Structures are given as C-alpha cells and as structure tokens.
Amino acid sequence: xxxxxxxxxxxxxxxxxxxxxxxxxxxxxxxxxxxxxxxxxxxxxxxxxxxxxxxxxxxxxxxxxxxxxxxxxxxxxxxxxxxxxxxxxxxxxxxxxxxxxxxxxxxxxxxxxxxxxxxxxxxxxxxxxxxxxxxxxxxxxxxxxxxxxxxxxxxxxxxxxxxxxxxxxxxxxxxxxxxxxxxxxxxxxxxxxxxxxxxxxxxxxxxxxxxxxxxxxxxxxxxxxxxxxxxxxxxxxxxxxxxxxxxxxxxxxxxxxxxxxxxxxxxxxxxxxxxxxxxxxxxxxxxxxxxxxxxxxxxxxxxxxxxxx
Amino acid sequence: xxxxxxxxxxxxxxxxxxxxxxxxxxxxxxxxxxxxxxxxxxxxxxxxxxxxxxxxxxxxxxxxxxxxxxxxxxxxxxxxxxxxxxxxxxxxxxxxxxxxxxxxxxxxxxxxxxxxxxxxxxxxxxxxxxxxxxxxxxxxxxxxxxxxxxxxxxxxxxxxxxxxxxxxxxxxxxxxxxxxxxxxxxxxxxxxxxxxxxxxxxxxxxxxxxxxxxxxxxxxxxxxxxxxxxxxxxxxxxxxxxxxxxxxxxxxxxxxxxxxxxxxxxxxxxxxxxxxxxxxxxxxxxxxxx
Numbered sequence: 001x002x003x004x005x006x007x008x009x010x011x012x013x014x015x016x017x018x019x020x021x022x023x024x025x026x027x028x029x030x031x032x033x034x035x036x037x038x039x040x041x042x043x044x045x046x047x048x049x050x051x052x053x054x055x056x057x058x059x060x061x062x063x064x065x066x067x068x069x070x071x072x073x074x075x076x077x078x079x080x081x082x083x084x085x086x087x088x089x090x091x092x093x094x095x096x097x098x099x100x101x102x103x104x105x106x107x108x109x110x111x112x113x114x115x116x117x118x119x120x121x122x123x124x125x126x127x128x129x130x131x132x133x134x135x136x137x138x139x140x141x142x143x144x145x146x147x148x149x150x151x152x153x154x155x156x157x158x159x160x161x162x163x164x165x166x167x168x169x170x171x172x173x174x175x176x177x178x179x180x181x182x183x184x185x186x187x188x189x190x191x192x193x194x195x196x197x198x199x200x201x202x203x204x205x206x207x208x209x210x211x212x213x214x215x216x217x218x219x220x221x222x223x224x225x226x227x228x229x230x231x232x233x234x235x236x237x238x239x240x241x242x243x244x245x246x247x248x249x250x251x252x253x254x255x256x257x258x259x260x261x262x263x264x265x266x267x268x269x270x271x272x273x274x275x276x277x278x279x280x281x282x283x284x285x286x287x288x289x290x291x292x293x294x295x296x297x298x299x300x301x302x303x304x305x306x307x308x309x
Numbered sequence: 310x311x312x313x314x315x316x317x318x319x320x321x322x323x324x325x326x327x328x329x330x331x332x333x334x335x336x337x338x339x340x341x342x343x344x345x346x347x348x349x350x351x352x353x354x355x356x357x358x359x360x361x362x363x364x365x366x367x368x369x370x371x372x373x374x375x376x377x378x379x380x381x382x383x384x385x386x387x388x389x390x391x392x393x394x395x396x397x398x399x400x401x402x403x404x405x406x407x408x409x410x411x412x413x414x415x416x417x418x419x420x421x422x423x424x425x426x427x428x429x430x431x432x433x434x435x436x437x438x439x440x441x442x443x444x445x446x447x448x449x450x451x452x453x454x455x456x457x458x459x460x461x462x463x464x465x466x467x468x469x470x471x472x473x474x475x476x477x478x479x480x481x482x483x484x485x486x487x488x489x490x491x492x493x494x495x496x497x498x499x500x501x502x503x504x505x506x507x508x509x510x511x512x513x514x515x516x517x518x519x520x521x522x523x524x525x526x527x528x529x530x531x532x533x534x535x536x537x538x539x540x541x542x543x544x545x546x547x548x549x550x551x552x553x554x555x556x557x558x559x560x561x562x563x564x565x566x567x568x569x570x571x572x573x574x575x576x577x578x579x580x581x582x583x584x585x586x587x588x589x590x591x592x593x594x595x596x597x598x599x
Contacts, residue, residue: 055374056393079452084444086374086390088381089429096427104389104431121452126459130518133460140456144391144443148436157435165439196442204585205593208550208569218548231571232543233445234584239454239536243529250522251529268506268517272498277487279517280503 037111045072046095052087059083062101063119070094077120080107106143129265134254149240150189151257162188165195186244186256193241200234356424359384364410366403373397373418380414381430383407389425390432394418395441447543454537462518464530481528482519489513538580539573546573548584 037043048070054062060081063074072094076083083105089097098109101119109119124139125132138146150158162169169191207227212218220228243251271278364383368376376399381388384407399417403410411430415422419441420432434441489512490498498504506514522529539546553566567587573580 053378055378056372079446079448082444082446082448083391084393086377086388086393086432088377089387089389090381092387092427092429096429100387100389100425100427100429100431103425104433105391124456124460128460128462128515128518130521133518133522136460137457140453140460142443142449142453144434144436145445147433148443160437161435164437195439199440201585202593204569205590207548208585208590212548212569213550213567215550220544220546220548223548228447229445232447232450232540233442235536235539236445236450239532243532248523248529248532251532254522265506265514270498270504270506270509270517271502272495277490277498279520 039111039114042072042111042115042117045070046098047093048072049091050089050094050097051091052089052097054087056084056086059085059101059119062087066094066097072117073115074098074117075119077118080119080121131264134257137254149193149244149255150185151255155185158185158188161192166191186246186252189256190241190244193237193244196233196237197241200230200237203230204234356386356428359386359408359411359424360406362407364403364405364407366401366410368399368401370398370400373399376401376414380410384410384430386424387429388432389429390418390420390434392434392444394420394434395438447540451537451540451543454533454540458530458533458537461530461533462515462522464519464534482516482523486513486516486520489516538575539571539582542574546571548572 037046050066050069052062052065054065058081059076062085063076066072067074074094085101085105087101089100092100098117098119101107102109106122107119108122109117112118121142122139124136126136138152141151146152150161153161220231223231240255242248244255245252269280271280362384364380366379366383368379371379373394373396377388377390386407396418399414401414401417403413405413411422415432418432419435419438421435422430422432425431434443436443489510494504506517509517519530549570549572550567551570553568568583569585569590571582571584
C-alpha cells in the first residue's frame with residue numbers, strides 16, 4: 001500500500017525532481033576542467049599524450065614543452081611563470097597533466113580563447129563582504145605559503161614544524177592546553193612566521209659595508225639576486241607577522257584558520273547604549289549585543305574593546 | 310491489489326529507465342564525440358598497486374631529479390613535486406613496497422605525498438626543516454599583496470583623519486565609525502532603535518568590516534597596503550644608509566643616528582622603511598667579533 005502511495009506521489013510531478021537530482025549528480029561527477037573547454041577540437045587535442053620527463057624545472061618551461069608537443073598554446077599567468085616544480089610524467093594526456101599540476105599546487109586551468117589554455121590561481125569573490133574574506137584569503141595566498149604559516153595543516157604537523165624550527169623551545173609543546181586554546185596555536189604559528197624575518201635581518205647586517213655607510217644610493221637592480229630575495233622574504237613575512245599580532249586579532253584568526261572572521265551581515269544589528277556603539281548578531285530570533293566596537297569618546301585614541309562574537 | 314502494485318512498479322521502472330537512458334545519452338554525447346580520447350570518463354588510475362608492487366632501488370649520492378625519475382619508473386606512476394627541497398641529493402638502498410619507498414624518499418626530502426586523482430603521486434614540501442622556505446617570487450607576491458588589498462575593507466581615509474588639536478592624525482576605524490553617523494542616525498539609535506547592516510552607508514560598512522578584522526588595536530588595512538606599496542615598485546626601489554629624519558623637512562638630521570633604509574617610489578616619493586639601525590649593526594658587529 002505504502003509503495004503504491006509513494007509511486008502515486010511520484011506520478012504527481014516528482015519525476016521532474018528525480019530528473020533534476022539525477023542531473024545534479026551527473027554534472028557533479030564530470031571533471032571540472034572539461035567544463036571549461038568550449039571547443040570540441042581543443043577537447044580532442046587535450047587528449048594528446050605528452051612525455052614530460054623534465055626533472056627540476058619551472059611551470060613556464062613545463063607548459064612550453066606541453067605546447068611544443070601538442071600544438072596548443074598553453075601558458076601560465078605571468079605571476080606563476082617562475083614557480084619551481086619537479087615533473088616526472090609520461091604518456092599522460094594534456095588534460096590529465098593540467099589537472100595534476102593544478103591539483104598539486106591549488107591552481108585552476110581554463111580555456112581563455114580558442115586554443116589558448118591558461119594556468120592560474122583560483123578565482124575569488126571580490127564582493128566586499130566579510131563572509132568572502134576567508135575563502136578569498138585562501139585563494140590568494142599560495143598553497144605552500146599557507147602550509148608554511150600553519151594555515152590548513154593539522155595540529156600534529158604544526159607541532160613537528162615548531163619542534164624542528166625551535167628545538168630549544170620544546171617545553172611549550174608539553175603544555176596540555178597547547179592545542180585546546182586558540183591563543184596557544186597562534187603563538188606557535190607566530191613563532192614560525194617571525195623566524196624568516198629574523199633570519200633575513202641577520203643577513204642584512206653583512207650588507208652594511210663601509211662603502212654603503214658613505215650614503216650612496218644602492219639601486220635594487222645592483223643588489224645580488226640573493227639580496228633581492230632576502231628583501232622580498234623579509235617584507236612578506238614581516239607583513240604576515242604583523243597581521244598575526246595580538247593587536248590584529250580578527251586577521252590573526254583568519255590566518256590561523258580557527259575562527260573565521262566571516263560574519264553574515266544580514267544578521268548584523270547596530271545599537272547605541274550608554275554612549276557606546278554595539279555591533280551585534282541576530283541569533284535564533286534574538287538580538288545579542290555582541291561586540292562593543294566604539295565609544296563616544298571623540299579623542300584620537302578612543303576607548304576600544306574587543307570581545308568575541 | 311498486489312497485481313496493481315506490480316503493474317504500477319513495472320510502468321514506473323520503464324519510465325525511470327527511460328529517464329536514466331536519456332540522461333546517459335546526454336552526458337556521454339560530448340564524451341563519445343572525442344573518439345580519440347578514451348581516457349575521458351575513465352576512473353582515476355588506481356593506486357592500490359602501491360602496496361603490492363616492489364621497488365628495488367640503489368642510488369648513491371644522486372640529485373633529487375634522478376632519484377624521482379628512478380622511483381617513478383619503478384613504481385609505475387608519474388610524480389610531481391611543488392618546489393625545490395632543501396636537500397638537493399640523496400642516497401637510497403630500497404628493497405621494499407612502492408608505498409614504503411615513497412615514504413622513505415619523501416621523508417628524506419622533507420615532503421609529504423598523496424595520490425592525485427589521475428594516479429600521479431603529488432609530493433608537497435612539509436617545511437619541517439627550519440631553513441626551508443616556501444617559494445617567494447616577486448611577481449607572485451606583488452599579485453598576492455594587490456589582491457589581498459582588493460578584498461580588504463577600504464580605508465575610509467577622510468573619516469580616519471582627526472585634526473586634533475594641532476596636527477592631522479589617523480584615528481582608529483572604531484572612532485572613525487562613530488564620526489560617520491549622521492545626526493538622524495544618532496537620534497534614531499538614541500531612541501533605542503537598532504540599525505540593520507543594510508541601513509548603513511558604504512563607508513560605515515567598510516569601517517565595521519575593518520573593526521572586526523582589526524580586533525583590538527591593529528590596523529589590518531595598513532598591513533596589506535604597506536606590503537603592496539613596498540612590492541609594487543620594488544625594481545625601482547633603492548637602499549641607502551641615511552640619517553634619521555631624512556624625509557622630514559622640519560627636522561635636522563639627528564647626529565649619530567643612522568639606519569639602512571629601503572626607499573620605494575610612492576606618489577610623494579617618500580615611501581621608506583628603516584631596515585636596520587646603526588645601533589643594531591654595531592651590536593651585530595661586536596657579537597661577530599666576539
């Protein structure tokens with residue numbers, strides 16, 4: 001009886017639902033990359049087998065070799081050209097090779113125009129919404145850098161990285177609460193992020209020769225490639241360590257990947273009580289005064305208090 | 310009754326099968342058009358053989374590329390690695406399963422490995438070695454800094470300047486937010502009402518975002534703005550040993566206070582960052598002499 005009732009229900013129009021569910025399942029099962037290639041002849045060329053026993057190389061050289069072997073125009077976006085990779089692939093289709101390189105590094109590839117394939121970083125939502133910040137941050141920061149700063153890695157990997165980089169500071173890890181507290185994980189990550197800044201600073205001491213002290217300008221182009229790299233590493237990690245400082249807890253949470261700063265703005269309410277502006281979040285139909293973000297004080301150094309949402 | 314049910318089931322089975330067949334046709338049509346491409350639609354190459362396949366590899370002081378090449382040949386899977394490991398060479402004597410061989414080679418070069426969706430072994434650097442760094446390339450970092458700045462709430466600079474009492478100073482986003490409220494908004498709030506996010510101006514929305522991203526007293530916009538400014542014109546920048554207050558016209562150079570500065574061309578050509586102070590250099594020299 002139940003069966004016939006269910007079947008009757010189906011007859012009443014749930015065929016279309018069934019159809020759509022199936023449609024969704026099938027579309028999900030298709031490889032994402034094949035959906036980005038519009039032209040049939042390009043799709044065919046993408047099945048050409050390539051031989052890439054390249055060893056240590058760069059992304060630009062790898063894609064150049066693939067172009068040479070297939071006749072397709074395969075390029076990386078300008079900013080990815082210098083990425084070092086090691087490639088040992090043989091008898092694999094171009095499509096699978098592109099998928100593999102993208103998967104390994106967190107990139108995407110797409111057909112820009114007919115016959116022109118591009119490797120790039122994932123696209124991110126540029127809408128200025130708090131909810132977009134965390135996923136966009138992950139898309140923008142390269143995968144290996146994210147791993148280095150301890151974002152998206154397990155507690156155990158973070159523990160090992162910390163122990164290796166700071167063998168004399170091992171006692172920190174013995175504290176039982178170390179991974180139960182957000183601030184403790186911050187502490188470990190911050191130490192890892194600050195380490196390269198200190199290393200580069202130490203290297204810079206040797207740059208200050210008697211000749212340099214005469215005050216002559218030293219153009220960037222005149223620096224050795226190692227000095228140029230040191231300078232770049234110094235600025236990148238200094239910015240990350242500042243972003244990770246306790247003075248910037250919202251951003252630090254974002255980098256730690258623990259407490260997303262994303263807030264659903266449609267639930268945000270602003271109130272004013274006892275000369276204080278509050279930003280609260282509507283939860284379960286109730287409005288909770290969540291965070292005092294500002295006092296009425298008009299002096300340049302206002303009273304400012306941060307409490308978690 | 311039972312007959313009815315059975316008949317009904319039969320009819321629906323036929324309809325569902327027809328449905329499935331149509332779907333199958335729709336989805337396999339573009340795939341079958343690529344007759345020369347038998348790989349599309351196939352399942353990912355299986356990696357179950359990694360447990361059973363044996364590796365017999367003896368390599369003495371070989372570069373990593375030679376080791377990976379030999380390993381790839383023996384395990385029958387392609388390998389890619391994201392970057393250059395700190396250790397450039399290695400020696401191995403492996404008589405074990407493919408999985409164990411991968412574990413040992415990855416461990417030696419401070420990497421982890423996983424199997425990709427097409428059966429390729431994806432090796433990633435773990436950064437357990439203290440001196441190992443991720444890849445930092447100028448163009449990529451310039452792009453990263455510019456993009457981070459583009460998603461960050463805007464610095465509402467007009468609201469963030471206070472003319473107190475003699476000089477113009479920057480104020481925190483929280484304070485700036487307060488100043489952006491119109492008298493109508495203040496009155497409305499004073500009457501005990503609450504404003505929704507949608508009722509705020511674009512400037513107020515950005516300031517609230519900035520408050521949340523800043524947390525206590527930081528200025529997160531400044532971080533990415535500063536990084537972007539430093540990197541955007543790096544090739545045109547220069548280093549110089551300068552006396553302090555070099556950039557401030559109202560100050561005389563302070564005697565004996567020097568530092569190594571990084572100067573980048575910004576709009577006013579006054580962007581600079583103090584890298585090392587003379588005092589730090591002196592301390593470092595003394596330490597080295599000891």
